Amino acid sequence: MELIxxxxxxxxLQGTPLLYGATGEILTEKSGNLNLGIPGIMYIGxxxxxxxxxxxxxxxxxxxxxxxxxxxxxxxxxGSLLTSLIYCFLTITLRANQNVTGLAxxxxxxxxxxxxxxxxxxxxxxxxxxxxxxxxAKAYKITLPFAEDMGPIGKAIFSYGFMVYLAIIIAxxxxxxxxxxxxxxxxxxxxxxxATADAAGINVTRHKYFATxxxxxIAGLGGLFYIMDYSNGIWSNNGFGDRGWxxxxxxxxxxxKPLVAIVGSYLFGALYILFNYINVPIQFLPLIQMLPYIVxxxxxVAVSMRKKRENQPPASLGLSYFREER
Amino acid sequence: MKKILALFLAVVMMLTLVACGAQKDDNNDAxxxxxxxxxxxxxxxxxxxxxxxxxxxxxxIGMICLHDENSTYDNNFIRALKxxxxxxxMSDDQVIIVTGIGEDATCYDTAVxxxxxxxxxxxxxxxxxxxxxxxxxxxxxxxxxxxxxxxxSSKIAGIENFHNAFASIYEGRYIAGIAxxxxxxEMIKEGKITADxxxxxYVGAFTYAEVISGMTSFYLGARSVCESATMKVRYTGSWYxxxxxxxxxxxxxxxxxxxxxxQHADSxxxxxxxxxxxxPNVSYNGSTFSAGENTFIISSAINWAPYFQYIIESVVKGxxxxxxxxxxxxxxxxxxxxxxxxxxxxxxxEKLNEAIDGFKKGEIKVFDTSxxxxxxxxxxxxxADVDGDFTxxxxxxxxxxxxxSNAEKFRSAPYFDIIIDGVTNLNTNFGE
Numbered sequence: 001m002e003l004i005x006x007x008x009x010x011x012x013l014q015g016t017p018l019l020y021g022a023t024g025e026i027l028t029e030k031s032g033n034l035n036l037g038i039p040g041i042m043y044i045g046x047x048x049x050x051x052x053x054x055x056x057x058x059x060x061x062x063x064x065x066x067x068x069x070x071x072x073x074x075x076x077x078x079g080s081l082l083t084s085l086i087y088c089f090l091t092i093t094l095r096a097n098q099n100v101t102g103l104a105x106x107x108x109x110x111x112x113x114x115x116x117x118x119x120x121x122x123x124x125x126x127x128x129x130x131x132x133x134x135x136x137a138k139a140y141k142i143t144l145p146f147a148e149d150m151g152p153i154g155k156a157i158f159s160y161g162f163m164v165y166l167a168i169i170i171a172x173x174x175x176x177x178x179x180x181x182x183x184x185x186x187x188x189x190x191x192x193x194x195a196t197a198d199a200a201g202i203n204v205t206r207h208k209y210f211a212t213x214x215x216x217x218i219a220g221l222g223g224l225f226y227i228m229d230y231s232n233g234i235w236s237n238n239g240f241g242d243r244g245w246x247x248x249x250x251x252x253x254x255x256x257k258p259l260v261a262i263v264g265s266y267l268f269g270a271l272y273i274l275f276n277y278i279n280v281p282i283q284f285l286p287l288i289q290m291l292p293y294i295v296x297x298x299x300x301v302a303v304s305m306r307k308k309r310e311n312q313p314p315a316s317l318g319l320s321y322f323r324e325e326r
Numbered sequence: 327m328k329k330i331l332a333l334f335l336a337v338v339m340m341l342t343l344v345a346c347g348a349q350k351d352d353n354n355d356a357x358x359x360x361x362x363x364x365x366x367x368x369x370x371x372x373x374x375x376x377x378x379x380x381x382x383x384x385x386x387i388g389m390i391c392l393h394d395e396n397s398t399y400d401n402n403f404i405r406a407l408k409x410x411x412x413x414x415x416m417s418d419d420q421v422i423i424v425t426g427i428g429e430d431a432t433c434y435d436t437a438v439x440x441x442x443x444x445x446x447x448x449x450x451x452x453x454x455x456x457x458x459x460x461x462x463x464x465x466x467x468x469x470x471x472x473x474x475x476x477x478x479s480s481k482i483a484g485i486e487n488f489h490n491a492f493a494s495i496y497e498g499r500y501i502a503g504i505a506x507x508x509x510x511x512e513m514i515k516e517g518k519i520t521a522d523x524x525x526x527x528y529v530g531a532f533t534y535a536e537v538i539s540g541m542t543s544f545y546l547g548a549r550s551v552c553e554s555a556t557m558k559v560r561y562t563g564s565w566y567x568x569x570x571x572x573x574x575x576x577x578x579x580x581x582x583x584x585x586x587x588x589q590h591a592d593s594x595x596x597x598x599x600x601x602x603x604x605x606p607n608v609s610y611n612g613s614t615f616s617a618g619e620n621t622f623i624i625s626s627a628i629n630w631a632p633y634f635q636y637i638i639e640s641v642v643k644g645x646x647x648x649x650x651x652x653x654x655x656x657x658x659x660x661x662x663x664x665x666x667x668x669x670x671x672x673x674x675x676e677k678l679n680e681a682i683d684g685f686k687k688g689e690i691k692v693f694d695t696s697x698x699x700x701x702x703x704x705x706x707x708x709x710a711d712v713d714g715d716f717t718x719x720x721x722x723x724x725x726x727x728x729x730x731s732n733a734e735k736f737r738s739a740p741y742f743d744i745i746i747d748g749v750t751n752l753n754t755n756f757g758e
Contacts, residue, residue, distance in 0.1 A: 006580045010573060118396045127612035127663070129396045130594050134601070134617065141602075231568065232602050234594045234617050237396035239568040272569070276560065276577035279753055285563040 005152035007270070007277055012156075012164060013230055015269025017042070019167045020222030021247025022254065022261040023174050028215035029251060030178060031208045032191040033091060034318040036102025038219050039244020040109020041083045045220020046227045047113040048072075048079025050235045053136040053228070054120055068139035072228060073221075080220025083109060084213045092208045095320035106244070114237040121237075130236040137233030140225075163225040168262060170218055175258040187211055191314030194321035204321050222247065246272075249296040255303060255311040268292045364669075365615045369678055370498070370655065370662040372406075372629050375413020379639045385447055386420050387638055388440035390433055390460075392453035394425035397566070398592040398611045403452045403475070406630035413631075414638065422446060429455025437463035441470045448473060448641045450634070457490075464488040471647055473637050475630070476536070478714040478739045480649045491633050491651040492738035493659035494731045496543035498626030500692045501662060501681045502608045503547020505624045505674050506586055509606050510552040512671035519585055521554035527584030528559040529574045531591040533751070535711075537561075539730060539740035540590050543692045544608070545749055550697070551677070557749045558582045562591055571595025579603045582752065597622060606669055613663035623670055624678075625663040632657045652731045652738035655685045693728035698746040710741040 021038050028035045035041075052075030056067060087105050090096040121129045140161045147158040178184040189197040190207045198204050226243075227235055246268055253268075254260035271291045280288060303311045389407055391400040404423060411421045422444055427436050433456045440446040441463065448471040451460050457477040464472035464485050473489045474480070480490035510524040526548060530537040545557045560574040560582075572595035578584040579599065588608040589596035594617050600607035601618040609618075609625035632653050640647045653659025662682075665675055684690040695705045708728065709718030722729050722736060729735065730742045745751060 003581060010576060014569065014573070114396065118394075121396065126616070128398050128594075128614055129401050130398075130614075130617065132616040134619070231572070231594075232598045232617075234568075234598050236398075236568065236594055238566070239593060241567065241569060243569075273573045273577075275570075275753065276573055276581075281753075285753075 002152045003277075005156040007273075008156045009159065010273050010276075011266050011270035012160065013269070014272050015265035015267070016164050016167050017222035017226045017230070017243055018247045018250055018268055019171060019262060019265035020225060021219045021244055022250040022265055023167070023171045023258050024215040024217070024219030024222070025248055025251045026215075026254070026256055026258050026261060027174050027178075027218065028212045029256060029317055030187055030191045030314055031211035031215075032194060032314055032316040032319065032321070033087075033208055033212045034098045034102065035084075035087060035105075035212060035215065036099055036248065037083070037087050037105025037109065038102075038216075038248055039242060040106035041080050041087075041216045041219050042223035042226075042244045042247070043106075043109040043113040043240055044083045044223070045076045045080040045217075046223030046240055047116050047235070048220070049076035049224040050131060050133065050227055051075060051116055051120070053133045053233070054131060057133055057136050063135045063139070065139040065142070068136045072136060072224060076220050076224040077217045080216045080223075081213055083220075084216025085209075087216070088209050088212050091320060092205055092212070095322060098318050098320070110238075113240075117235055117237045120235075130234055130239075133228070133233035133235070135233070137228050137231075140228040141232070161229045163221070163229050166221070167225070170221075171258040171262050174218075178258070188314070190321075191316060194316055195323075198321075198323060204323075208321075219244075219247065246292060249293060252303075252313075253296050253299050255299070256313060267295075271295075364619060364667050365613065365664040366667055366675060368662065368664050369501075369624070369675070370658075370660065370682060372409065372631060372661055373658045375410055375631060375635060377414050377635065377639065379414075379642055381414050381416055381420070381638065381642055383417075383420075384445070385416075385638075385642060386422060386445055387416075387634075388422045388424065388437075388444060388446035388449040390427045390436050390440075390449065390451040390456060391423065391425045392427065392429065392456070399565070400425065400452060402611060402627060403450075403630050407450075407634050410631050410634040410638065414635065427451075427456070429453055429459075431459065433459035434462050437472065438466070441467040446470065448637050450637070451475070461485055461488050471637065471641055473633075473647065476739055478737055481737060482713050489637075489647050489649055489651065490733075490738055491653075492731060492733075492740070493628040493630075493633075493653040494655075495626065495628050495660055496539050496692050496730055496740070496742075497655050497685050497690075498628075498660040498662055499540050499544040499610075500547035500550075500690070501678050501685075502588070502624050502626045503544040503549075504551055504678055504681055505665060505670060506544070506588065506606070506608050507548035507551035507555060508671040508674050508677060509586060509623060509669070510548065510555055513585060514552070514554075523583065523585060524552055524555045525582065525584045526555055526557040527575065527578030527582060527587045528557055529571050529578070529587065529589040529591055529596045530559055530561045531565045532563065533561055535740045535743040537590045538745065539742035540610075541588075542698075542742060542744070542746055542749065544588055545746075546692060546697060547681075549748065555748070558584055558752055559749060560752050564591070566592045568593040568595040568598075572599045575599035576603065578752075579605050609663075615663075615666055619666070619668065621669060622666045623674075624665045627661050627663070629653075629659050629661045632659050648733065650733040650738045652733035655682065691727040693730055693742060695723060695726055695728060698748075700744055700746055702747065705744075708744065710736070710743070712736045712741055 049072035053072040056071045090101045186202045194204045250264040253264045393400045395401045395404045450473045454476045460472045460474045477490040548555045562570040575596040576599045586606045597614045597618045600621045607621045615622045710722040712720040
């Protein structure tokens with residue numbers, strides 16, 4: 001029992017950054033923007049939070065919990081917003097190719113992250129190249145006081161910092177927004193057929209800008225969670241890895257539904273750490289680590305073959321909207 | 327709407343400015359080693375570089391690195407070469423460091439460029455996979471010396487100007503292991519664990535001899551003071567994967583009931599897991615005190631500076647560089663960080679200093695065959711793979727010990743690949 005609960009706990013921790021990324025990407029894609037820059041935006045979200053946290057931790061005499069949470073959080077949101085705005089400006093205003101722009105943003109984001117990360121590491125002249133923001137991380141890891149006494153099941157549910165629950169809340173909120181609100185309906189119509197939406201008096205550009213920017217900010221939180229909560233405030237260049245791509249895979253896995261993305265993220269998180277829980281020869285590890293991607297391909301094939309309307313991607317996904325186009 | 331947006335953007339810009347402006351005047355960071363309080367002075371520090379050899383102004387050394395200084399592994403080389411540059415009074419033009427060179431033909435191209443166009447007299451490459459490309463370049467430029475870290479084939483390659491080097495880091499790991507064993511003893515004494523529960527967890531990258539040699543020496547060090555210690559090992563299949571290392575360490579702690587963790591992989595994953603779970607950690611590659619103020623005990627690392635100084639001075643003096651070279655504690659090629667006083671067991675520093683003296687006097691043999699068994703038996707002979715063809719052919723046990731990393735007789739790169747009694751591999755079976 002303890003083993004299973006421990007496994008669930010680790011899977012949720014691994015899955016949470018993915019959930020932020022996937023929720024952000026779903027919101028973005030619902031506006032018709034295929035943002036392949038999500039891995040880069042998550043990376044920038046992480047480093048922005050780290051820069052903010054670093055400045056605060058090194059300059060503050062004592063670390064106050066509220067500021068320790070707010071400063072990195074705001075910096076993270078600002079950093080990922082700025083990056084998303086670059087993407088928006090290029091793809092919506094200038095109508096650049098979304099795939100190319102997205103990939104460029106990812107490369108750019110990782111570069112920016114490593115540049116600032118590397119620079120900060122140089123400043124502190126550490127023996128081993130890493131930054132330690134453990135004092136800041138403490139604030140992010142505050143758990144409910146009774147979590148420790150609740151046994152394995154309680155631990156698997158209540159033992160996390162606030163960002164784990166925030167990820168679920170945001171995913172549910174996005175789901176409600178898309179399904180149940182007028183603004184959500186407008187956004188979906190923009191993603192399905194912007195010309196019709198435009199004709200109905202919906203401001204396509206504004207919806208695309210807002211959805212992509214807010215989606216980017218949500219994804220950025222995934223990067224912040226990874227550093228501040230999961231990694232206990234330790235930044236090393238490239239430590240975040242390439243989990244941003246997994247987030248995009250989850251969008252397909254979840255067939256553009258945030259609620260399914262919650263399950264999908266935890267499932268992908270579980271597959272990611274599965275190698276520790278089953279005994280396999282080391283040469284087979286890559287096969288196990290391949291599982292999330294195989295699952296994605298299977299879902300993609302199944303969805304494409306069944307052609308069920310509600311499981312399809314937004315009809316104008318990846319296409320730029322130009323009112324005067326014939 | 328526009329006003330709100332403008333206001334928001336203004337706030338964002340202000341924050342950005344604050345963030346950028348404040349970075350520069352930072353000098354009181356908690357992770358700065360100089361301001362740490364809980365960590366003792368380094369037990370085996372990097373010695374100051376002194377030399378009587380004058381380096382001519384036209385002498386140049388080139389170094390090829392797999393990644394850049396943000397990689398723990400490469401940073402160790404870059405840092406060492408820069409300290410030698412400073413110690414020998416060489417200018418920046420005389421030391422050319424090329425980073426981000428993969429283990430492919432780019433390495434050959436870079437080596438050729440350094441030899442032909444940049445005029446380097448000696449070229450060093452830091453990654454195992456660079457070896458064949460360095461040999462290829464060495465054949466074409468017989469007047470340039472090509473040195474390669476961690477490689478295995480200089481002795482059998484028959485190329486005059488190609489050399490391998492390593493350090494007997496197992497000595498450092500053995501000493502770090504003693505600190506771990508003392509911590510285990512303290513935990514037993516305090517009643518936190520029973521003697522049987524003294525289980526060490528080890529996160530390894532691959533089941534290579536390099537990792538097995540290191541983990542076994544660490545374990546033997548721990549067992550030299552805590553007889554009941556056993557060790558469980560999980561491999562990640564990667565030299566650098568923060569999340570995998572962290573997860574492997576967490577699984578060792580939670581599932582396998584390990585009470586102390588060490589690692590041979592390059593990220594901060596294992597030390598982070600230890601700090602989060604409040605489990606003592608013996609680190610590698612340099613002090614990770616600031617990532618684990620409550621759990622870090624000590625760290626060992628290879629210091630490449632003595633080798634760099636040796637090859638530079640040899641070339642300048644026109645002397646031959648050893649085909650294969652292995653540094654040790656005596657040559658300052660193995661260094662130890664300070665010990666974390668918050669975590670270490672009482673008397674650790676004294677005990678470790680004794681061991682350091684023992685190594686300097688040559689009294690301690692890490693792989694003393696009377697100190698460990700394999701399948702219940704003491705080894706009297708072991709055919710190790712010294713020539714790198716994956717089959718053992720050379721007996722490396724003599725005079726009652728396994729003669730690891732003997733560059734003169736065998737080779738510098740580790741060849742101890744035996745899983746001894748007391749050590750359990752959890753996620754590999756060597757394909758049996």
